[in-house]
Amino acid sequence: MNMNDSIVSIQNVTKTYKRGSEVIHVLENISLDIGQGEYLALMGPSGSGKSTLLNLIAGLDQADSGSIEVGGIDITALSESELARWRAGNVGFIFQFYNLIPVLTAYENVELPLILTSLSGHERKEHVYTALKVVNMEDRLRHYPSQLSGGQQQRVAIARAIVTDPTILVADEPTGDLDRASAENVLELMDRLNRDMGKTIIMVTHDPWAGNKAHNMRHLDKGVLSNDYQDSHS
Amino acid sequence: MIIRILIRNAFRHKLRSILTITGIAIAILAYGLLHTVIDAWYAGVAASSANRLVTRNSISLVFRLPLSYREKIRSVDGVEIVSYGNWFGGYYRDEKDFFANFAVEPVSYLNLYPEYKIAEREKTSFLKNRKGCIAGKKLTERFGWEVGDSITLTGTIYPGKWEFVLSAVYKGKHKNVDETMFFFHWDYLNETLKKERPFSADNVGFYMIGIDKPENAASIAEAIDTTFKNSLAETLTETEKAFQLGFVAMSETILKAIQLVSFVIIVIILVVVANTMVMSVRERTAEYAVLKTIGFSGGHIAALIIGESMTITLIGGVFGILATYPAATVFSNAVGDYFPVFNITKGTILMDAAVTVIVGLSAGVVPAWGAMSIRIAEGLRRIG
Ligand SMILES: Nc1ncnc2c1ncn2[C@@H]1O[C@H](COP(=O)(O)OP(=O)(O)OP(=O)(O)O)[C@@H](O)[C@H]1O
Ligand SMILES: [Mg+2]
Numbered sequence: 048m049n050m051n052d053s054i055v056s057i058q059n060v061t062k063t064y065k066r067g068s069e070v071i072h073v074l075e076n077i078s079l080d081i082g083q084g085e086y087l088a089l090m091g092p093s094g095s096g097k098s099t100l101l102n103l104i105a106g107l108d109q110a111d112s113g114s115i116e117v118g119g120i121d122i123t124a125l126s127e128s129e130l131a132r133w134r135a136g137n138v139g140f141i142f143q144f145y146n147l148i149p150v151l152t153a154y155e156n157v158e159l160p161l162i163l164t165s166l167s168g169h170e171r172k173e174h175v176y177t178a179l180k181v182v183n184m185e186d187r188l189r190h191y192p193s194q195l196s197g198g199q200q201q202r203v204a205i206a207r208a209i210v211t212d213p214t215i216l217v218a219d220e221p222t223g224d225l226d227r228a229s230a231e232n233v234l235e236l237m238d239r240l241n242r243d244m245g246k247t248i249i250m251v252t253h254d255p256w257a258g259n260k261a262h263n264m265r266h267l268d269k270g271v272l273s274n275d276y277q278d279s280h281s
Numbered sequence: 282m283i284i285r286i287l288i289r290n291a292f293r294h295k296l297r298s299i300l301t302i303t304g305i306a307i308a309i310l311a312y313g314l315l316h317t318v319i320d321a322w323y324a325g326v327a328a329s330s331a332n333r334l335v336t337r338n339s340i341s342l343v344f345r346l347p348l349s350y351r352e353k354i355r356s357v358d359g360v361e362i363v364s365y366g367n368w369f370g371g372y373y374r375d376e377k378d379f380f381a382n383f384a385v386e387p388v389s390y391l392n393l394y395p396e397y398k399i400a401e402r403e404k405t406s407f408l409k410n411r412k413g414c415i416a417g418k419k420l421t422e423r424f425g426w427e428v429g430d431s432i433t434l435t436g437t438i439y440p441g442k443w444e445f446v447l448s449a450v451y452k453g454k455h456k457n458v459d460e461t462m463f464f465f466h467w468d469y470l471n472e473t474l475k476k477e478r479p480f481s482a483d484n485v486g487f488y489m490i491g492i493d494k495p496e497n498a499a500s501i502a503e504a505i506d507t508t509f510k511n512s513l514a515e516t517l518t519e520t521e522k523a524f525q526l527g528f529v530a531m532s533e534t535i536l537k538a539i540q541l542v543s544f545v546i547i548v549i550i551l552v553v554v555a556n557t558m559v560m561s562v563r564e565r566t567a568e569y570a571v572l573k574t575i576g577f578s579g580g581h582i583a584a585l586i587i588g589e590s591m592t593i594t595l596i597g598g599v600f601g602i603l604a605t606y607p608a609a610t611v612f613s614n615a616v617g618d619y620f621p622v623f624n625i626t627k628g629t630i631l632m633d634a635a636v637t638v639i640v641g642l643s644a645g646v647v648p649a650w651g652a653m654s655i656r657i658a659e660g661l662r663r664i665g
Contacts, residue, residue, distance in 0.1 A: 098658075108657070134576045140575065142571070148286065148572075150290055159575060162282045163575075163576050
């Protein structure tokens with residue numbers, strides 16, 4: 048992997064939260080580069096700031112200082128509405144609790160991000176079918192989330208994340224709510240998205256077993272990124 | 282897709298939605314009904330013509346005016362028709378069965394009130410028969426009268442039994458016309474009085490005057506009143522509308538109270554719908570956060586929430602408006618003939634619709650604002 052070809056470039060990012068008069072330093076001077084096509088696991092104990100860092104990379108939250116470039120765009124300079132538009136085109140989200148819209152079918156949930164694009168109805172349909180085929184859920188189009196198992200819902204959620212063909216995929220504890228078999232299935236799918244489709248994936252997890260499935264791992268502890276850059280895979 | 286989501290959201294909690302819709306329907310129904318009652322109260326005012334004046338004794342309606350004023354009024358510039366009449370105050374069978382009955386000068390009266398539709402043949406027979414009388418269609422239906430029937434009224438102001446023959450039935454040319462009135466030849470009253478109580482004969486309760494142009498009403502009224510200044514019976518002349526308003530004014534406080542109640546109903550239903558929406562939106566905080574995460578704007582979220590609120594409110598509003606019609610019929614039957622004219626006007630329906638839209642929008646605004654301003658990271662945090 049060529050590290051000069053980085054798709055995410057984080058420089059000296061700091062993030063604090065204020066709770067009353069108390070200031071919580073969640074991220075302290077973080078710098079991190081993530082290469083194109085990388086599959087990175089962000090690990091660390093609970094409360095270490097993993098989700099916070101992921102949210103910053105995905106443009107869901109604003110850093111106090113430092114810069115974050117994704118695909119050559121400095122997202123810290125974008126306004127709220129510019130960020131929303133940027134997310135729609137560049138980031139695919141996978142959550143711990145799937146977060147599908149309960150009143151929409153699997154098909155409609157996957158189609159949802161596409162209604163913000165200028166694709167024609169026909170193209171949308173094609174995209175949705177392709178995405179559902181990738182996650183192997185094309186036979187459950189008309190099912191509502193409540194009619195699907197956790198693992199199946201997460202696969203639909205992954206289809207929703209990839210349907211816009213985003214620059215990066217971010218996943219916060221994607222297997223945190225799944226049993227081993229379903230988790231295995233989801234991790235295998237993510238591996239395939241990375242290997243076969245070249246997707247850049249950043250996955251937060253505190254489960255070492257899940258972290259090991261990624262190709263690289265970084266540890267976050269008390270807001271500081273340790274330098275144990277390691278390649279756990281061949 | 283946005284519309285699909287908002288409609289499905291609206292019926293996510295079926296029972297909650299049905300209860301809310303029922304509440305809205307009842308509120309709109311009550312609102313429409315109260316407005317119809319107010320309209321009914323003002324029906325006389327609405328039916329009045331700007332081309333007509335009423336002259337009465339300046340002291341009070343109870344006091345009469347001499348018949349000799351007729352010619353003097355007729356000679357005032359701008360006056361075209363002069364008719365006159367007396368409130369008769371008789372009852373049919375039972376004193377409690379109230380209806381309006383007058384003695385009027387028949388030819389001029391019918392000329393002055395073209396909104397009464399009467400068959401030509403019946404009209405001629407009425408004018409020919411001294412004991413003839415005309416009754417409104419609703420009144421004849423109430424007592425089961427047919428043209429040709431003899432009708433006996435018992436006088437209260439003019440004691441005794443008074444015999445009439447129903448010569449004609451009138452219908453209103455438009456919906457505001459009171460179809461419950463009864464009138465007969467003034468001469469019949471006056472000649473009887475001449476025989477039995479000569480001192481009260483040749484007196485008129487009020488003059489009804491047709492004028493050339495509405496804009497001359499004020500000057501004509503003044504000219505009439507000036508004519509009789511310093512005479513034994515001074516006059517008060519006003520437009521028919523002002524005359525009718527004088528009756529309504531007495532109950533103005535009640536009308537104000539009704540208006541207040543109808544307003545309170547709307548405020549209550551607004552609070553109820555807003556509460557439902559706030560509850561629903563709060564439950565879905567994470568969903569809205571997810572939509573925002575995916576890239577939906579605050580405007581999209583607001584559209585979803587306000588659209589949902591509008592969907593629920595409009596359904597309730599439509600049911601409410603549809604229910605107003607049968608409810609008005611039931612209501613009008615129940616209160617008997619207290620309101621001679623009881624119609625749901627277009628204005629009432631438009632008010633219903635406006636209120637529905639306002640409630641739908643305002644109930645959605647507060648939760649929409651809340652959902653728009655929620656920060657994604659925090660919205661997502663609320664899950665689980
Ligand atoms: N909106 C907020 N206001 C105040 N403090 C916050 C807020 N969001 C996060 N924090 C704090 O920031 C710290 C890091 O939170 P974060 O969610 O990033 O941790 P995490 O590593 O993802 O933990 P976990 O593994 O439990 O998900 C925690 O101490 C948390 O309490
Ligand atoms: Mg977390």
